[in-house]
Amino acid sequence: MAITTTSSPDGNELTIHVQGRFDFSTLQHFRNSYEKHSKKPAAYIVDLKESDYLDSSALGMLLALRDYAGGDTAKVKIANCNPDVKKILVITKLDELFTVE
Amino acid sequence: MSKKQVVDNNRESTDCDVIDFTLSLSLGAHSLRFFDPIPILMQVIDSVPALQIHCSRIYTILSELFSNALEHGLLHLHSTDKSSAQGFHDYYKKRQQALLNLKEGCIEVHLSFYEDTDGRFLKICMKDSGSGFDVASAFNQESPVYSGRGLSLLRYLCHTLSFSENGTLCEAVYCWHSNCDR
Numbered sequence: 394m395a396i397t398t399t400s401s402p403d404g405n406e407l408t409i410h411v412q413g414r415f416d417f418s419t420l421q422h423f424r425n426s427y428e429k430h431s432k433k434p435a436a437y438i439v440d441l442k443e444s445d446y447l448d449s450s451a452l453g454m455l456l457a458l459r460d461y462a463g464g465d466t467a468k469v470k471i472a473n474c475n476p477d478v479k480k481i482l483v484i485t486k487l488d489e490l491f492t493v494e
Numbered sequence: 495m496s497k498k499q500v501v502d503n504n505r506e507s508t509d510c511d512v513i514d515f516t517l518s519l520s521l522g523a524h525s526l527r528f529f530d531p532i533p534i535l536m537q538v539i540d541s542v543p544a545l546q547i548h549c550s551r552i553y554t555i556l557s558e559l560f561s562n563a564l565e566h567g568l569l570h571l572h573s574t575d576k577s578s579a580q581g582f583h584d585y586y587k588k589r590q591q592a593l594l595n596l597k598e599g600c601i602e603v604h605l606s607f608y609e610d611t612d613g614r615f616l617k618i619c620m621k622d623s624g625s626g627f628d629v630a631s632a633f634n635q636e637s638p639v640y641s642g643r644g645l646s647l648l649r650y651l652c653h654t655l656s657f658s659e660n661g662t663l664c665e666a667v668y669c670w671h672s673n674c675d676r
Contacts, residue, residue: 416557417586418530424583445550446536448557449644453582456640460579477550484650485643 396422400434407434408472409458412443417450427458437462442473452485459490470494511544511614511671513607520603523596526564531603532557538605545616548670551651552616558644559620559664560601565589567622567662568599573641582640599623614671615653619663626660 395412396419409426411419427437437458441447459467470492471482482488517538519531532553539545539552565571569592576582604619632645648655653669 414533414553417589420583420586446553446557447550448554448561449641449647450561450586452643453576453640457579457582475550477554481554481647485646 396426398426400430404432405435406438407436408438408440410440410443414446415441415444415451415454416446416448417454420450420454423454424457427461433462436468436470438470438472440472441475441478445475445478447478447481449485452481452487455487455491468492513542513544513614513616516607517605518602521601523568523599526568526599526601527593527596532560535603535605545670548668552668554647555618555651555666555668556603558648559618559666560603562644562664563601563620563622563624563662564593566627567624568596568601569593570624573644576640578640611673613669613673616668616670618666618668620666621659621663624662626662629657629661632661 395410397410397412399408399410400406401408407427407430409423411423439455439458455469455471459469461467462469472494474482474493479488479493482491482493487493517535519535521529521531535556536549536553540549545552566573569589571585571589571592573585575588576585600623602619602621604621606617606619608615608617648666651668652666654665654667656665657663658665
């Protein structure tokens with residue numbers, strides 16, 4: 394399990410890459426990955442390309458990020474979801490709160 | 495491809511569909527403090543070729559069932575505390591603290607497989623030694639923002655889901671091969 398980040402050159406977009414299990418075991422790392430930046434980016438991408446395992450604690454972590462990024466005005470995209478993960482986001486109606494790709 | 499190879503491949507694919515093991519794991523308080531059983535269980539599930547494409551869904555089921563048993567059954571945490579982002583983070587701090595202080599309790603997991611006319615199934619039984627919970631009210635609970643998704647996920651992913659023994663025993667059945675698809 395690992396959480397890494399990359400920023401766009403202008404610093405306006407932060408991509409958080411999740412590797413392996415995405416659940417509360419990565420909670421602190423995930424939270425640090427977006428709170429450590431002194432300048433808040435305008436948009437966030439959570440890249441789940443290398444994460445096939447997700448549970449409801451991860452959904453809470455995504456919501457906490459959305460809250461931090463501005464709540465209803467937040468720009469948070471969940472990218473590279475496998476079909477099972479995408480289905481979970483739909484079932485729990487999180488697809489209505491995030492851009493899901 | 496020769497005819498012999500085709501026959502052999504067919505036999506191999508039939509063999510892959512036979513799952514004839516059961517797995518039981520019993521974790522006492524000491525083990526629960528230091529040991530997360532989910533990676534071990536997933537390693538076993540992932541080693542069964544027929545189940546590999548189901549791993550993502552089976553992981554979610556196992557993880558939700560185990561979290562329920564541990565967090566609500568043994569650690570007496572309340573999901574309603576997760577009503578805000580701060581509450582959500584505090585909940586997991588409390589979880590960590592409560593787990594370190596856990597002195598007694600036990601969680602048992604049992605995995606088994608069966609087949610009937612409808613298809614092939616994985617049955618997961620998760621039993622905790624806690625005092626139980628009000629199953630009906632948990633199912634009817636309006637979802638607060640940061641919680642309440644675990645049960646809906648379980649209901650969606652499982653063929654059947656039942657709680658008994660005052661909510662301390664959960665039986666989840668996952669259909670990994672439905673005969674209705676044919």
